[in-house]
Amino acid sequence: MRTALTDSGEAGQLPLVSESDLEGLKSGGKAAIARALGDLERAPEAAATLALLDAAYAAPGGQVLGITGPPGVGKSTLIGALIRALRAGGRSVAVIAVDPSSKRSGGALLGDRTRFAVDPADVGVFVRSMAARARLGGLAELTYPAVILLRGLFDLVIVETVGVGQSETDVAGVADTVVFCVQPGSGDSLQFMKAGIVEIPQIALVTKADLGAPATRALADLKGALGLAASDGGVWAVRCEAVAAAEPADIARLLKAVAAHRAWLAEGGRLAAARRGQAEAWLEDALRDRYGRRGLAEAGPLTLGAGVSPFRRLAEIEAAL
Numbered sequence: 001m002r003t004a005l006t007d008s009g010e011a012g013q014l015p016l017v018s019e020s021d022l023e024g025l026k027s028g029g030k031a032a033i034a035r036a037l038g039d040l041e042r043a044p045e046a047a048a049t050l051a052l053l054d055a056a057y058a059a060p061g062g063q064v065l066g067i068t069g070p071p072g073v074g075k076s077t078l079i080g081a082l083i084r085a086l087r088a089g090g091r092s093v094a095v096i097a098v099d100p101s102s103k104r105s106g107g108a109l110l111g112d113r114t115r116f117a118v119d120p121a122d123v124g125v126f127v128r129s130m131a132a133r134a135r136l137g138g139l140a141e142l143t144y145p146a147v148i149l150l151r152g153l154f155d156l157v158i159v160e161t162v163g164v165g166q167s168e169t170d171v172a173g174v175a176d177t178v179v180f181c182v183q184p185g186s187g188d189s190l191q192f193m194k195a196g197i198v199e200i201p202q203i204a205l206v207t208k209a210d211l212g213a214p215a216t217r218a219l220a221d222l223k224g225a226l227g228l229a230a231s232d233g234g235v236w237a238v239r240c241e242a243v244a245a246a247e248p249a250d251i252a253r254l255l256k257a258v259a260a261h262r263a264w265l266a267e268g269g270r271l272a273a274a275r276r277g278q279a280e281a282w283l284e285d286a287l288r289d290r291y292g293r294r295g296l297a298e299a300g301p302l303t304l305g306a307g308v309s310p311f312r313r314l315a316e317i318e319a320a321l
Contacts (some may be wrong), residue, residue, distance in 0.1 A: 005262055005274070005291060007213050008009045011091075012119050015149065016082070019137065020150050021050070021051070021052070021055060022055050022056060022059060022153065022156060025052075025153055026053050026153055027083070029123050030123060030126055033126055033150075033153065034128075036049075036052060036149065037128060037146055037149065040142060040145055040146060040149065041142055044142070044284070045315055045318075050084075050311055050312060050315060051233050052149060053145055053149060053311040053312075054309045054311065054312055055122040055152065056149045056150075056151065056152030056153075057148050057152075057279070057309035057310075057311070058309070059149065059151075059152040060308060061148075061152050062088065062092075062152075062153075062154050062155040062156050062157055062158050063151075063157070063176050063177065063258070063262050064147055064151055064156075064157045064174060064175045064176045064177070064210070064235045065156060065157065065158045065175060065176070065177050065178075065179065065258060066158075066159045066160070066161070066171035066172070066174065066175030066177070066178040066179065067079060067158060067159065067160050067178075067179045067181065068160075068161040068171050068179070068180055068181070068201075069161075069180060069182060069183075069205075070182075070183075071179030073181045073182060073183045073185070073207055074181065074207040074245060075160050075161075075181055076160065076217060077245045078099075078181065078207060078243070078245050079095060079158055079160055079209075080117060080136055080245070080246040080302060081246070081251045082158065082160050082254075082255070085123055085251045085252065085255060086155070086156060086255075087125060088270075091124075091155040091156060092123075092124040092125070092153075092154045092155045092156070093124070093125055093126075093154055093155065093156045093157075093158065094125075094126040094127070094128070094150040094153065094154040094156075094158070095125075095127045095128070095157075095158045095159075095160065095161045096128050096143060096146055096147065096150070096157070096158070096160070096161045097127065097128070097129050097130070098129075098130050098143060098159070098160060098161055098162045098307060118187065124154075126150070126154065128146065128150075128154075130142065130143060130146070134228060142172050142279075143159065143170075143174055143275075144282045145311060147159060147174045147175075147307075148311075153166065159171060159174055164185070166176060166231060170319065171200070171277050172200045173281055174278065175280065176261075176262065176265060176271065176274065176275075177202050177261045177262065177265075177309070178203070178204075179201060179203045179204075179205055179254075179256055179258075180200060180201035180203070180204050180205065181206075182204075182205070182206055182207070182218060182222060183206070183208050183218070184205050184207075184208055184211045184213045184215040184217070184218040185211075185218065186208075186216035187262070201238060202236060202239070202253070202261045203238065203239050203240075203241065203257050203258065203261070204222050204226055204238055204239070204240045204241070205221060205240075205241055205242070205243060206218045206219045206234060206240075206241070206242040207243065207244075207245070208241070208244065209242035209243050209244040209250065210244040210246070210247070213310075214240050216242070218242075219240060219241075219242045220318035222240055223248075226238050226240065235264075236261065236264055239257045239260075239261075241253060241254060241257060243244055255317075262315065276304060279303055279304055279309070279310040280303065280304055280310065282295065282310050282311040283302050283304070283313055283314055285303055286300075286310075286314055287314070287317065288300050289319065290318075295321060298321060299317045
């Protein structure tokens, strides 16, 4: 367990140390983590920020769970139930909730922190809203470095996408396990089969299973749609479940499926390879956004060596350009 938890899962008191490293953040509580994320947004290339990101990237870290799906499907309700179940089991959890953003200020419109009933004094839970700005992939630009930092501090990091519909594919670039949600009676399973998003998740979920027959039909449709898509290299078969967020047994079944995928990733170096691929993809995107295709070509090979973080590599390339 991480983040100042006692063996029983209760919030514990640790001596204060510097906030310039992971141990300092764990000891400093939510305020220290919030300041670190603020520094990440304001000064992503500062020496202290790079040092933190390097340390977090090198740490084994917790599992990253991406939850995506259209508006109204119940993602926030589901995450609230997951938080309660995880904390009851003594596991720490951080949530990055990506919101639609104001065209005037650029800030988050919905503020998902208001939709999660969490104890402000519980240092084992941390929730952060991020504005999607103009990005259509369901994530904010700084989501990836924020995920890297938080996964070095918490047992599980949940990323909730903005929920704009069929463009929710970027989550696969930050999450170890992706949960795709549809709701009964929406026809989403057929729409997303056409959009190709059914190739993204490891777990497909019908929410609001307490609706009965419509949920049963939606689950059958979803299984049919996923049967037409290739599944995670032909090895991991996408798991389909119907859950009601208010049912602890359903949430426990979902967490069991998440744990099963994590165990599969742990075999044969799959997790390390997947995370390295995500890091190299983030580095390529960052360089393209800042310098265009010409700058990307001048940067040379972007393969990351052992122990080299994409943030450090980006700083080195920028210094050389």
